[in-house]
Amino acid sequence: MRKSIIIALACCGTALFSACNKVIDGVGVNIGMQSSTVDFTIPVITSTNDTSFVAFNSHLDIDSIIRANSQFSANNIKSAKLESVTVSFENGDEVNNFGALQNYKVLFASNNKPDMITVAQNDNNPDDHSSEISLPVVTGQELKDYFKATEFSYIIQGRMRRATTKELNCHAVIKYKVKVGL
Numbered sequence: 001m002r003k004s005i006i007i008a009l010a011c012c013g014t015a016l017f018s019a020c021n022k023v024i025d026g027v028g029v030n031i032g033m034q035s036s037t038v039d040f041t042i043p044v045i046t047s048t049n050d051t052s053f054v055a056f057n058s059h060l061d062i063d064s065i066i067r068a069n070s071q072f073s074a075n076n077i078k079s080a081k082l083e084s085v086t087v088s089f090e091n092g093d094e095v096n097n098f099g100a101l102q103n104y105k106v107l108f109a110s111n112n113k114p115d116m117i118t119v120a121q122n123d124n125n126p127d128d129h130s131s132e133i134s135l136p137v138v139t140g141q142e143l144k145d146y147f148k149a150t151e152f153s154y155i156i157q158g159r160m161r162r163a164t165t166k167e168l169n170c171h172a173v174i175k176y177k178v179k180v181g182l
Contacts, residue, residue, distance in 0.1 A: 028078055028181025029070040033060065034173060038154075042089075042168040045100075048160045053104075055155045058174065062147050072180040079179040080143040082108075082119050088132035089170045096164045099127040104158030106135060112149035117141070127161060147178065 040056035063074035085106060092098075106120040120135035146152075154172075 028179050029072065031066060031069045031178045031180060032083070033062070033065055033176045033178055038172045038174065040170050040172070042156075042164075042170055044164055044167060045160050046163045048102075048163065050157065050159050052155055052157045054170075055153065056172075058152045058154070058172075059150060060152060061150050062178070063150075066178070066180055070180055074148050076180040076182070077144045077147050077178060078181050079177075080147040081141065081177050082137045082143060083175040083177045085120050085135040085137060085172060085174050086132065087135065087170055087172045089168045090131075091166070091169055092129075092131040094129060095162075096166055096168055097128075098125065098130045098133045100160055100162050100164055101125045102159045102161040104135075104156055107155040107157065108143075108146070109153045110146040110149035111151040113146045114153075116153075116155065119143075125158075125161075143176070144178075147176075 038056055038058045040054055042054050045051065045053060062077075066072055066074055066076070087098075101122075103123045103125055104121070105118050107116040108119040109116045118138060119141060120137045122136050152174075154174075
C-alpha cells in the first residue's frame, strides 16, 4: 500500500511539474515594434545587371522598447519576425519609380549578428508607376538571434528593368512582431 502511495505521489509531482513548465512557456507578451522612418537615397542606376542599389542602417533600442511595454528585457525574446516593410519616395515620376525594378531582395543583419539574410523578396515586380511599395516579406523567418542589438543594416539588391535618371529620396517603415516571455 505504501509503495502505491509513493508511486501515485511521484506521478502527481511529475504531472504538476510538466503542467507548470507549460504555463511558464505560455507566459509571454507580443510587442509590435516599428523603426522610426528611415531615410535613404537610391542613386541613379544606369545598369540593368544585378546590383546592390542601396545600403542603410536603422537604430532601434530593442531592450528599452521591451522594458517599456512589459516586465521583460531583450534577454527574454522568444521570437522575432518581420511583419512588414513599406518604402516610399517623394520625387518619383514616369521614369523613376518602383516599376523600374524587375526584381529585388532585402538583406538584413544587426550589430549582434552580422551575417546577412534575405528578409523580403520579389522575383517578378510589376512594371507599375508607383511611389510606394509594400515589400513581400519572407514569412515565418525567425530573427530573434538578430534582436539582441541596437543597430540594424539593410541592403537592397536586384535587377533593373530600365535605368533611372535621378536620385530617389526614400523613406522606409519597418515593422516587427516580437514575443517575449519566461
